[in-house]
Amino acid sequence: MLSALAVITMLTTVSAQPVPEGFVISGMVSNYCNDEDVNNANVKVTNLNTSGVFTTGTAQIFWWANYRFRIPSGGVSTGNVLQFNVCDNKGNSTEFNYTVTHEDILYSGFKQDITIGVCGDENCDYGADMADALAVRNYWAYGFPLHSDWAGDVNCDGLIHMADALAIRNHWGYGYPLNCCGGCE
DSSP, X not given: OHHHHHHHHHHHHHHTSOOOOSEEEEEOEEETTTOOBOOSOEXXXXXXXXXXXXXXXXXXXXXXXXXXXXXXXXXXXXXXXXXXXXXXXXXXXXXEEXXXXXXXXHTTEEEOOEEEBOXXXXXXXXXXXXHHHHHHHHHHHHOOOOSOHHHHOTTOSSOOSHXXXXXXXXXXXXXXXXXXXXXXX
């Protein structure tokens, strides 16, 4: 009888524990060239529907995540568009949008891994130069593989084509800016 009372007491205690409120976003920020974790980067998420802004830094906090933050309850709804802007202290960055799903709300968050690198640097030598322009041209003309679609799409139109190769060449030769869908803010 005493054992049954102890089990009932334990079950009551477990069910009485408060559930943490909020919406959790976590994941890994890694470099596309070497797939290494990027610590000391900044992760900024803007809810484009509510204008709420949430920021955190990266550090190895779990084996599966180097960034994690909680958005207060009610700060995110199904269909909201979250704009991620991630950059490190070396000028590597990326920016993208994520639409919150019903499942995300149901599970109180989601895991989003993020890859960053140097815009236009297809051969991973930490700079955009003529070799990268040729790599993008060879992808477009002959179907050769690329290290990163993000690094090759330097005009941020969602396609990798000759215009990107020319933009990288013009960046290398004349200093024109590149736009890989992101930048540090």
